[in-house]
Amino acid sequence: MAVTMGDPAGIGPEIVARMFLRQPAQKRWIVVGDPLVMHQALTTLDPSARVSRITTPAEAGFEDRVLNVLVSSECVELPPMGKISAESGRAAYAAVVTATHLAKAGTIRGIITAPIHKEALAAGGLRYPGHTEILAEQAGGSRVAMMLANEDIRVVLVTIHCSLRDAIQRADFPAQTAAIRLAHTGARALGIERPRVAVAGLNPHAGEGGLFGDEETHIIGPAVAQARREGIDASGPWPGDTVFMQAREGRFDVVVAQYHDQGLIPVKYMGLAQGVNITLGLPFTRTSPDHGTAFDIAGRGIADPSSLETAFDYALRLTNGAPV
Template sequence: MSEASSCHTLPLAVTMGDPAGIGPEIVARMFLRRPAQRRWIVVGDALVMGHALAARDPVARVRRIATPAEARFDDGVLNVLASSECVALPPVGRVSAESGRAAYAAILTAIRLARGGAIRGMVTAPIHKEALAAAGLHYPGHTEILAEQAGGVDVAMMLANEDIHVVLVTIHCSLRDAIRRADHPAQMVAIRLAHAGARALGIERPRVAVAGLNPHAGEGGLFGDEEARIIVPAIAQARSEGIDASGPWPGDTVFMQARQKRFDVVVAQYHDQGLIPLKYMGLAQGVNITLGLPFVRTSPDHGTAFDIAGYGVADSSSLETAFDYALRLTGAAA
């Protein structure tokens, strides 16, 4: 394989996120904070990114590129592959169809580049679900867009920080729907991807703890039968496949045990069961990794923060951590 075609020489792509949120700001901030680590491009709107960059550093500028191959990384210029053409800056901190369309276009362009082998992987800045809906795009979040565009593959959301890794059985749906969707096939997808995701992060034999759905993991059937009827058989099947899975463990203690290094990854049954303990530990180092895709995708573990967008105070730490995870997962340094 030639150097030009090696994945290790390809750039990462960072999408700008919703242009009305903090996405463009934290992307610009990361670029300025890491002058020695700039082998990446932005997929987004050149007007939006130029404004965000100039607000942080009046001397800095962007370069419009049509393909990743046109990017240069040695002159301090931010390479922007234009996925949209805003004629004016979208209103900051407000939901708009224009922002939803621009954010969606950046995601689709980055996916196309990733699937075509033009980039090493993608890091996505936050999008706003209401802006997508205003644009007629009814997706609960990035994960569903990515799964659809990757051909409907089985995916799972892994949330990670320095202490724990969490994979969700169900993601963006009501609690009523989550209980219905947490069936045997969904358990197997989550457990298998948790095992594979932990291995991709360098854990040779991951210890996978599966959380129960009900309080006290059902308390022997007193609080529900989902554990005995669905989760226990899934764990047994996973173990027969060579996965070191255990449980079901009570949801109110399993994350503490994972933090104490008894487990390497926790499979949580629904969104808040898994994300509350992780986010309580802080957003700065939290990362969202989409497992099951044919390419690497990571994201900061926070939203668009419309309340502080445009004030120049947004913290880029989580985006930078997501960037570092993307490098780690692709086995190379920028």
């Protein structure tokens, strides 16, 4: 397994190093990133630990308190903590691209990504809304979807990082059917034999029979019907203000949400520590914590690696074919 370091100016390197030190029994993984950045993060937490620079996964030796870092970039000096910079954006991007190439080549089994910063990417001349779009491009333009999961609910998004105006335009019939299919296959990968897929409406009260919009009637409902013809246990569109509660109570196994905040607010409201982001539709496993770079606490030594550890656990189970 490979863990990317995330933005060097955020909490990514710290939570990666902290996870490494907190899980001595689980060490057969490497970090893809910058050796200088990871050395600083690691030795700040444990001065007796050290970084081993490697250029291929085959070079990794799994010694006690020795973190294998596959070099994807080399900073001349450490970037300022908690600050957006072009150098940090490019270094974070290089780690993701390098790890993706390794996964496509089959030299690693999956990727767990620490948080990156979208403005830092832009400062570095990289116009990507986030990890998901980078991974989709590197994987050859695959149709992908974001699944957010915790112990209570699982959510798959029809649209991801775009304005609400653009999300309404992008949530067309092909996007609906793709998200429903990925929700079905993703839930099956998590060990649910016949997933019950609930599809949320776009408008208040799922359109109220056309009074508040007709996307449910003309787009979402037909997509649900198409999925059912394909043998998927899909239902909806359901009102967005109640469907997540019903999923939490056990009526549904996964909810397809129409846009970013509709799906992520219910998941994150229940806490970040046990949440995980899974990219569906890639030819390899990819998970990540469901929080950001946390520039406000970067470098203070108080970042919690729990969500990264949950993402690591999900990645292991997905690659091993075990239920989550």
